[in-house]
Amino acid sequence: MTDQPDCCLPDEGAAPSRRDFIKGVIASGVAVSSVAYVQTTWAQSAPGRAAGVDRLLTLNVNGQARRVDVLPNETLAMTLRYKLGLTGTKLACDRAECGACTVLVDGVALYACSTLTHRVRGRQITTVEGLEGPSGELHPVQRAFIDELGPQCGFCTPGQVMAAVALLKDNPNPTREEARQALAGNLCRCGAYDHYLNGVMRAARES
Ligand code: FES
Numbered sequence: 001m002t003d004q005p006d007c008c009l010p011d012e013g014a015a016p017s018r019r020d021f022i023k024g025v026i027a028s029g030v031a032v033s034s035v036a037y038v039q040t041t042w043a044q045s046a047p048g049r050a051a052g053v054d055r056l057l058t059l060n061v062n063g064q065a066r067r068v069d070v071l072p073n074e075t076l077a078m079t080l081r082y083k084l085g086l087t088g089t090k091l092a093c094d095r096a097e098c099g100a101c102t103v104l105v106d107g108v109a110l111y112a113c114s115t116l117t118h119r120v121r122g123r124q125i126t127t128v129e130g131l132e133g134p135s136g137e138l139h140p141v142q143r144a145f146i147d148e149l150g151p152q153c154g155f156c157t158p159g160q161v162m163a164a165v166a167l168l169k170d171n172p173n174p175t176r177e178e179a180r181q182a183l184a185g186n187l188c189r190c191g192a193y194d195h196y197l198n199g200v201m202r203a204a205r206e207s
C-alpha cells in the first residue's frame with residue numbers, strides 16, 4: 001500500500017491511510033503503556049497478592065527452598081536472575097528462540113524466559129549453579145565442554161550445558177545425531193556447535 005497525500009485521503013469509511021494507521025498504533029501504544037503503569041502501580045501497592053494470585057512463593061531451586069515475591073506475569077528467567085541472583089541463567093532473545101535461558105524443571109530442559117514462575121511452584125528447578133558438586137567440582141558435561149573448547153564468548157554455554165545434562169539424564173549414550181537434536185534449541189553466535197557436540201559425546205563416554 002502506498003502513502004497518499006492528505007488532500008487525496010479517501011472518504012470516511014474507506015480504507016485508512018498508512019498515516020492513520022501509524023497514528024492509531026501510537027495512540028494504542030500509549031493506551032497500553034497506561035494500562036501497564038496502572039497495573040504495575042496497583043501490584044506494587046498490594047504486596048503479597050496481585051490479580052488474584054498469591055505473590056509470595058516458595059520455589060525449590062537447586063535443592064533449596066527459596067521464598068520470593070513474584071508478580072503474576074513474571075518469567076522464571078526474571079525471578080532467577082533478578083530476585084534470586086542466579087545470573088548463570090542468561091537472557092538473550094527473551095522469546096523462546098535462542099536457548100540461552102535453558103534450565104531444568106523436574107529434569108526437563110525448559111526456556112526460563114518463556115515459563116511463568118507461578119507455573120513451576122512445587123517443581124524442582126535446576127540452574128547451572130546447581131550442577132556444582134559437593135566440593136565445588138564441575139559437572140562432567142562442563143568438564144567435557146572445556147576439554148572440547150566449546151565456550152568461545154561463553155554466553156550460550158550455560159544453556160548448552162543444561163540441554164546436554166537433560167539429554168544425558170534420559171539417554172546416557174546418545175548418538176551424535178541424537179545429541180544434535182537435543183541441542184538444536186540452543187543457538188551459538190560463535191558457531192561452536194561441533195565443539196559442543198564433541199563435548200556431549202565426550203561426557204557420555206567419560207561419565
Ligand atoms: S532468552 Fe530464552 S530462549 Fe532466548
Ligand code: FES
Nearest residue numbers: 152156188189190
Ligand atoms: S560461545 Fe559465544 S554464543 Fe556460543
